[in-house]
Amino acid sequence: MTTYPVIMAIAGAVAIMGSVFLSYNLYQMIAMDAEARGMPRPRLWAFMSLPNGNGAGALPVYLVVRRKHTRRPFNHKEQEAYKGYKKKAKLSLLILLIGMFPLIFAVIHYLALS
Known part of the structure; x- marks a missing residue:
C-alpha cells in the first residue's frame, strides 16, 4: 500500500484550513475598508467579495465601486x-500553498502509478 492517499488527506486538510483562514481574514479586511469608506452595508460587501465555487465572487465589483467612496483615515486601533x-492573510496564503503543493504532487504520482 502506498502512502499517497495519506499524504493527499493531510495536504488537503492543510489546504482547506489555509483557505478558510484566508477567507475569514479577507472578509474582515474588506469589511473594515468598506466601513471606513462609508459604503452602505459593509458586511454584505465583505461577504459578497469572498471567493465562491465558480470564480472570484464580487471582489472585482467591490474594487470598482469603492473608488467612488473616499476613505477616512483609520484610527490607531483600526490600523x-x-x-x-493583513499579516494573518499572508500567513493563511502561505499555509494554503504549503498544503496545495504536496497535494498536487501526490495526486500526480498517485494517478501515474495507477
Whole structure:
C-alpha cells in the first residue's frame, strides 16, 4: 500500500484550513475598508467579495465601486487591527500553498502509478 492517499488527506486538510483562514481574514479586511469608506452595508460587501465555487465572487465589483467612496483615515486601533488581519492573510496564503503543493504532487504520482 502506498502512502499517497495519506499524504493527499493531510495536504488537503492543510489546504482547506489555509483557505478558510484566508477567507475569514479577507472578509474582515474588506469589511473594515468598506466601513471606513462609508459604503452602505459593509458586511454584505465583505461577504459578497469572498471567493465562491465558480470564480472570484464580487471582489472585482467591490474594487470598482469603492473608488467612488473616499476613505477616512483609520484610527490607531483600526490600523493595528487591519495590519494584523493583513499579516494573518499572508500567513493563511502561505499555509494554503504549503498544503496545495504536496497535494498536487501526490495526486500526480498517485494517478501515474495507477
